[in-house]
Amino acid sequence: MKDWLEIFKYDPIPPLIGSKNEAISYFTHRDLLNEKVEPIETLWQLSAAQKILRKQRADGSWKYPGKGKSQETNYDVFHTIKTLRLLVGLYQFNKMHPAIRKAVDSILSFQTAEGDIRGIYGIQYSPNYSSVAIENIIKAGFEEDPRVVKFLDWILSVRQDDGGWAIPLRTARISYKEAITKSKPIQPVKSRPSSHWVTDLVLRALTAHPNYLKSKEAREAGTLLLSRFFKPDKYSDRRDAEYWTKFSYPFFWGDLLSSLNSLSLIGFSKDEPQIKRGLDWFIDRQESNGLWHEKMLMFGNNEIAYLWLSLAVCRVFKRFYTTR
Template sequence: MNSGVDELKINPIPVLLSVGNPAIEYYTRRDLLGEEVGPVEELWQLPSVLRILRKQEENGYWKYPGKIREDIRSRDDYNQVETYRVLGELVCKYGLNRSHRQIQKSAEYFFNCQTIEGDFRGIYGNQYATTYSPAIMELLIKAGYSNDHRIKKGFQWLISMRQEDGGWVIPFRTSGMNIKEALLASEPDLPDPSRPFSHLVTGMVLRAFAAHPEYRHGEETKRAAKLLARRFSRQINIQIVGIENTGKGFPIRSGSQILLVLWIPYHFLT
């Protein structure tokens, strides 16, 4: 199994195995060393997982724990952000999926936030969230909802929201509207499709496409991936490595921006 570790100057595996974290050890042995390990469900009984699950509300969400700006966002908006954060930890760190009752509840909570158009709305008030919508979809796909018709509806919406150049933006940012105006507006602001794409937003959208076994092979995905790869290599000199059959990604910090490095199937970039 070629995990790419041999290409690194320092082998991280001994450190990963020594930190005393059962989840890190599990994925290191399974994904980097190719070892036979037990079912991922063994991680679901860890005390850290059970503590998180105990805090879930009956309707499937987790309450935002910090102070909120109710003059800008509602409590529901903040709770949706917190639920997205917690679901990401449970799915990506501990491997929970739709076979777990509480993941089912969390998924239904998010699907109840989906509009007739197909986007997941509320985190930006009434505005279209071309960042959080695909990010939520990515987690739901990884949790086992790739064949759900509501996920397909989300992809149809994302495809309809592309810029003319094939990428994506946060729509209200193309009109010059500031964040407070956007969050207090009663209707979503449509994008100016002639504006150039945002590599940050396009990267977040592609995470959903890369996670889906069917949509990762679509022409829209290939076009956007090549578009993003060209901008990365030209502006910030980051090489995007293509690996087949994976939709994994991780955030890195570059200056004051968080850039998303996507693991994209190789044929996207060739």
């Protein structure tokens, strides 16, 4: 078998390891080159990480920096979920840090008796963004927390019949404007097709948890994702096929790399035709400097964003080509 780096036309290691971003260089040494590094806590002291921590409020949340347009939307919990994702995804903060414990308690204070996290869509279910929250809460070391298990039990209970997930109000063909006026959450119409981008987000939460990673439900959701590669979504949110190749890192919305990352963790083979197609897309798109310069959402289109994207690409390729 070829070394995973030999798959690429250009060597991505030099620009990653030579990056002035200490976190990217750290993870390149540790994750790609299997070298011994300093304890992860050294990254927590970086100025960029400390800048994020300084904005945390006493209740563990982060204030939404913009102006909210909907009274029904809790923009602060949404922003807190996004901020936790940055701390966990870029610096691998975990529950040993008090700021993370406070953030997790803040987010999970919005957990309902059913198990979902409520407030982003008013009283309506949000399987997508709730899953982003739980994914990062698990990664921070809370996999055995009963609140996490409660959410995972709930998310499995609202699966569509085809093995994936969708936003329930979309499956019921009810507009968001109408849905947020309802007094009760709209139940999913499970006979309708799944949304692949919502499924991608839920699958990330499942694959983050050691007890759900190899589950039947995770594999079925992965199979559904594979059948949708490069196709339009079934619903109006992020419908265009072009969203497959618009990326965010740390992962947020669903995209090709996020999906491949989950599929590699579950144990799908690189020889699966659709996976090969996805991997080939990245091989073909590599720049001569060894990096990937693709459309980035949320992080901006700049060299640091491209470095993080390239690190994530390399992690996926290494996993597919060294563990199969």
